[in-house]
Amino acid sequence: MNPIYLDYAATTPMDPRVAEKMATCLTLEGNFANPASRSHRYGWMAEEAVESARRQLAQYINADVREIVWTSGATEANNLAIKGVAEQHGHKGKHIITSTIEHKAVLDPCGYLQSKGFDVTYLTPQQDGRILASQIQEALRDDTILVSIMYVNNELGCINPIKEIGQLCREKGVLLHVDGAQAIGKTPVDVQADHIDLLSICAHKFYGPKGVGALFVKRGVKIAEQIHGGGHERGMRSGTLPTHQIVGLGEAVFIAQSEFKEEEARLSALREQLFNGLKELDGIALNGSAENCVPGILNISFAGVDGESLLLSLANLAVSSGSACNSATMAPSYVLKAIGLDDTLAHASIRFSMGRYTSEEEINQAVTSVTTAVRKLKGMAA
Numbered sequence: 001m002n003p004i005y006l007d008y009a010a011t012t013p014m015d016p017r018v019a020e021k022m023a024t025c026l027t028l029e030g031n032f033a034n035p036a037s038r039s040h041r042y043g044w045m046a047e048e049a050v051e052s053a054r055r056q057l058a059q060y061i062n063a064d065v066r067e068i069v070w071t072s073g074a075t076e077a078n079n080l081a082i083k084g085v086a087e088q089h090g091h092k093g094k095h096i097i098t099s100t101i102e103h104k105a106v107l108d109p110c111g112y113l114q115s116k117g118f119d120v121t122y123l124t125p126q127q128d129g130r131i132l133a134s135q136i137q138e139a140l141r142d143d144t145i146l147v148s149i150m151y152v153n154n155e156l157g158c159i160n161p162i163k164e165i166g167q168l169c170r171e172k173g174v175l176l177h178v179d180g181a182q183a184i185g186k187t188p189v190d191v192q193a194d195h196i197d198l199l200s201i202c203a204h205k206f207y208g209p210k211g212v213g214a215l216f217v218k219r220g221v222k223i224a225e226q227i228h229g230g231g232h233e234r235g236m237r238s239g240t241l242p243t244h245q246i247v248g249l250g251e252a253v254f255i256a257q258s259e260f261k262e263e264e265a266r267l268s269a270l271r272e273q274l275f276n277g278l279k280e281l282d283g284i285a286l287n288g289s290a291e292n293c294v295p296g297i298l299n300i301s302f303a304g305v306d307g308e309s310l311l312l313s314l315a316n317l318a319v320s321s322g323s324a325c326n327s328a329t330m331a332p333s334y335v336l337k338a339i340g341l342d343d344t345l346a347h348a349s350i351r352f353s354m355g356r357y358t359s360e361e362e363i364n365q366a367v368t369s370v371t372t373a374v375r376k377l378k379g380m381a382a
């Protein structure tokens with residue numbers, strides 16, 4: 001039997017409705033053409049499909065269609081936003097503010113910019129994993145050109161106070177980039193109310209295909225293109241648009257939007273069921289925020305248990321551990337370390353992430369498996 005999939009924060013399976021829609025954009029009978037082909041009907045139809053998806057995404061985040069730039073995913077969107085701002089605005093200042101618990105797709109571009117002479121401040125999160133607006137306020141300098149803070153942390157599920165951070169950045173005239181990869185479909189995102197200048201999105205975290213995403217670029221915000229070649233996407237991202245991928249993203253947005261309320265309630269109940277089932281165990285602690293979190297992610301540490309042994313005895317669950325594979329060695333998660341866990345406890349942590357196809361029965365089984373494994377490892381009767 002396949003293990004129970006509880007790793008939706010790593011990626012989601014595609015919704016069959018999305019796959020079906022995408023399949024209509026591939027072959028000669030379908031909508032296969034190059035959306036940039038202006039001289040025939042095939043091209044116009046592909047363009048119409050791409051623009052329809054653009055409207056769906058724009059409407060969902062309360063943006064204008066002209067503010068959406070298609071990319072290959074959130075990694076590319078983050079690179080475009082961060083390096084694009086640095087290159088365009090670097091003459092005004094060289095200071096960037098971000099946090100220590102951003103995704104590598106933010107940390108690595110920032111590290112790259114440091115090697116090019118930029119100065120980056122990495123804020124340490126609160127114990128619940130959140131970055132406060134007051135921390136940004138303290139870190140702001142006259143030469144700060146960009147603040148990059150994620151909406152929802154992928155390991156902890158905690159939601160940052162983006163609206164407050166956005167308000168502050170807008171007041172100070174500093175651009176705000178938000179990595180929204182874990183937010184879309186999980187918590188409402190409104191780029192206007194949140195005062196966001198740049199927002200990264202990817203489809204495969206909300207039941208769309210891998211390999212497609214977008215960067216919202218607020219009108220009037222100038223960024224330097226990072227991929228040259230043809231000037232697609234209003235000069236911000238060249239390359240032939242993958243119609244099927246974009247149509248898939250649009251359909252995934254549409255479904256997320258129409259089913260958000262029920263899905264949120266259902267996932268919140270599953271998360272509670274899981275936590276209630278586990279909280280009687282000795283040495284258990286919730287990592288992240290109990291109040292400000294998305295419903296699908298629950299990160300828990302199991303004190304007094306060897307992390308590797310725990311993971312090995314949970315072979316029937318597909319979950320993420322607090323360890324990251326770095327070639328040969330297992331490094332403890334830098335996110336868990338940043339909120340104060342020591343190496344041992346970070347290794348003994350598990351991220352359970354639930355989604356559209358997770359059932360109550362699966363959560364029951366997960367509770368049983370984890371309880372049995374932890375008791376056994378602690379040398380108690382199972």
Ligand SMILES: *Cc1c(COP(=O)(O)O)cnc(C)c1O
Pocket residue numbers: 009010072073074075076103105150152153154179180181182201202203205211212213
């Ligand atoms: C998944 C993820 C990314 C990377 O997105 P890709 O589309 O896979 O490149 C970036 N940031 C966060 C927070 C993520 O969860």
